[in-house]
Amino acid sequence: MKIDFVWPDNIHWTGGKGFALTLERMGLLNKCFQLNQFNYEQLFDYLKNSTSDLIILMCADHHMIYLHNTSQKREFWYKLKIPTVCIAWELILNSRFPDSIHKSSSAIRCFDYFLYVDEKDSIFYKKKGNNACFMPLWVDGENFKVKLAPPERKNKLFFFGQITDFGIPNVYSERKILLDKLLEKNLVEFTDKQIGSLDSFEELVLKLNNYTATINLPSVSDVGWGYSTRVYEAMACGTLLFQYNLKGRPIAAKIFKDYQHYIPYDIDNFEKLAEQINYYLKHIKDLETITITAQEEVITKHTIEHRIQQIIEFVTTGNKVEYQLIPELKNREHIQEDYAIPKISLDFSYQLPEEISSILGDSELTNPQLKSEIQSLKTKLKQAEDLIDAMKTSKFWKLRTAWFKVKKLLGIPSED
CATH class of the missing domain: 3.40.50.2300 (Response regulator)
Incomplete structure (x- = not known):
């Protein structure tokens, strides 16, 4: 392919x-x-x-x-x-x-x-x-890796990211409010820029490996749209992540598990967030247990x-x-098993139109209703054959065939 x-x-x-x-x-x-x-x-x-x-x-x-x-x-x-x-x-x-x-x-x-x-x-x-x-x-699992164990890192929480509002009301508003509280309590070190530029990953990997923990603060939408790249990159580098609770995203919420892959927090409960930050920075073994589990999860499923x-x-x-x-x-009841490409098997067996007469016998074919049903079956069969021929020549079918070849080369098992 x-x-x-x-x-x-x-x-x-x-x-x-x-x-x-x-x-x-x-x-x-x-x-x-x-x-x-x-x-x-x-x-x-x-x-x-x-x-x-x-x-x-x-x-x-x-x-x-x-x-x-x-x-x-x-x-x-x-x-x-x-x-x-x-x-x-x-x-x-x-x-x-x-x-x-x-x-x-x-x-x-x-x-x-x-x-x-x-x-x-x-x-x-x-x-x-x-x-x-x-x-x-x-995450780019090839380059975002653990380079230092937590005990060898700076035992501090850090945050990097944009806080500029771009002249648009409420952009990063929740982020700035929470960040100010963290800075006031000296709970975080802040880098006011987007680390990890367009053509290199090295600066961000080194930064993540320099600290024991990082925090994902609310982004440019209503709180809780999902997990940003910061989440996957932190986990891959073995850095403990503090992640705000997702709201109204039941699918995204299933990807990672609270206290197994990250530490959840409520943006409206700053006292509890501060308490958890202090706890995990003082209990490095507990911190390290979570980072090992998270790193394994992201590298085996989300690269x-x-x-x-x-x-x-x-x-x-x-x-x-x-x-x-x-x-x-x-x-889920509201999801239909209806795919973009019809799930038609090419090795199914069926009786050819010419064979229908011999199976039924001449006596049954004298029934007008039965004749009509047989003709209907012939028409549907012809339509199915035409559909299969069209699929075989379509760009989607060719792509599907190419992918099966790639899966075989990569050793990925086929479900067909």
Whole structure:
């Protein structure tokens, strides 16, 4: 299988260069493009003759609006014969940025599949049916690693991240309030910038390995949209994480477990948060027990490699990423087992139309009603055969076949 990967030049390592290098390491990368508003036309020129099996576009809805901001560009994507997957990294319905819905509404008319990081955005993608699903974020497990054991680190909580409001009311408001309280009590060291730049992971890995604990403070949406990349990166580096309680996200809440993978806190209960910070910094053995469990969980289930395999599985079979991660979700009553590609077996046996007469005998065929039913069965059989032939020649079927070959090479068991 050959995959083209496209990402904007303003996204950090985990969603950009790190993702591209992982595709290359897995033997799946065909061509990659790091785009901005000045160089994006090279992608359109290339796609006119691309021979890839799949195109993954990171943040194409929000950060690469220049790919679909005219009717001509949207028409290009609509007519493209290669399946396209848009990873909607930014929030939509619960975002505090005013143009999020506008940007995503433009993108939804262009790409074949969507993977969104906030499960509440399933409402927005309802019209895409089973071609859209929730997918949590991930970590570059190849580079985010434990380099120092907790006893060798600075025994302090630290936080890094943006607090600028970008001129938009209430952006990072909860974050700033809680951060001020932590600083006032001398409970945290603060780095006012986005560590881990676009082309390197090293600074952030060293920072995470320099401290025993870090805290994930509320982000740019209503509190509790899900786990940010900070969560996965901290766990992978063996740094104890203090994570705010998620609200109204039952699927995301199942990914990790309180007090096994992180220490939960309520943003409205600062006293308890301060108490827990002091406790775990004084009890390094308890801290280390949690970090070991968390590191194992994230490395075995939530790396870039895992997400790439899950994306391909979703596109080729319709098995949603959330089902792959949490199989019991399939049993929810309000979810239909209805995949993007019809689940038709090619080795089922059936009686050929010519054989129906010999099975029934001439006497039964004198019944007009029976004749009508037989003709109906013949028609349905012909429709099924036509559907199978069409599927075999479609871009989705070819992609599905290619993925099964890749799974065999990678040693991934098939469920078929």
